[in-house]
Amino acid sequence: MHHKITIEPFRIKAVEQIKLSTREARQQYLRQAAYNPFLLKSEQVIIDLLTDSGTSAMSAAQWSALMRGDESYAGAKSWERLEAVIKDLTGFPYILPTHQGRAAEHLLYTRLGGPGKIFISNTHFDTTRANIEYSGAQAIDIPIAEARRPDHIHPFKGNIDTLKLGQLIEQHGAQSIGAVILTVTNNSGGGQPVSMANAREVSRICRQHGVRFILDACRIAENAYFIKHREPGYEDKSYRAIAQEMFRLADGCIMSAKKDGLVNIGGFLALNELELALQCRTVLIITEGYATYGGLSGRDMEAMAVGLEEVFDPDYLHYRIASTAYLGNKLYELGVPIVRPVGGHAVYVDAQACYPHIPPAQYPGQALACNLYIEGGIRCCEIGSVMFGKYDESGKLIPAPMELVRLAIPRRVYTQSHIDYVIATFAELMQHREAARGLRITYEPPFLRHFTARFEPL
């Protein structure tokens, strides 16, 4: 069915200009941004790989659906359409719209959390962990051991350690477990997929102990692609049917539609328990908006209803996963150390292996992110000791377990020549990797420092 060359299965109807820049200009921009790519202006960036969240290009069908938006405060037609799509996809009867994923997390985890409660996940995404900890509860990550070895090949590196899961539930007692959360695909673990067998085992363990099982489903279509192509027994199932099967294993889900919903804003919480849904709905109305729009406009809901269907198109998903793998495999061929196998939405570069001469306390990931910007105007995000580093009592850095840089690919936005440009930029960087220098922090806020910290090159 698929030819040797995977083409973008779309043509371009509207374009957004990219401002090209010189190396000298970029050196100045980066200095002004205190060597933190988050502080750059987007127009100073040539290829923006900061995130795949909310950065998708919408289809003509989505743009035209916007005009159908029913902006009624209550009971809008657009809500009916969106609710029907989500119910059909997830099978959950109670749907709460929110403006993005973390708003749904806030509704659910403040209900289920609180002091003494424990949440267990393959890996909690940052906002998930923050919402859980903010409630006073504890978040524990138990990915399989293979997940922590960047170069180790495993088809489902996003899996949770089910043996540890059973032990943790028994150790803490089912009553104290707020929920078990499977993040599909596992973003923080490299965009790695979770197998259906693993989800089924999680479901079985949770049912056996009477513990709630929640899916963080923001990249579930990409996860379904990996299941179809890697897990025996799923070759002939559609991507959508695979996603539906996974939803059926859980008691509810949270979805940031800014990823596989193919929209720039939107999300939802879906549950199968009426009582819990009613409690969350009360908070929804207090904090987000009325129950039939959450934090969204009618047109946002229309775009999301269309996006949630489009994302399961086989040609789209094949192009999506193949184009991420194309970038990863080309980088690997160049000798760039990356997390393998390549995940769904991003390529994760092992910056420590790339710059072995830069110690964690001089932030090799930040150095690589800065060099990518200066060399090619490419913006990406450090996921290492800038993001997760802590200090001990003497003020010494406790480094993150890995020093990674994430090249996240916006959906339907960049063409192959953009990606070839990223590859060529890496080829250039690899030539003088020994000359790369680390950085030191000159300012940092007490929380989430990676967003606003300021740096100086050493």
Ligand code: F0G
């Ligand atoms: N869960 C996962 C797995 C995510 O990756 C994100 C967001 C969220 C929840 C929160 O959703 O942003 O709509 O509030 N991830 C983005 C990223 C920010 O860049 O990976 P949100």
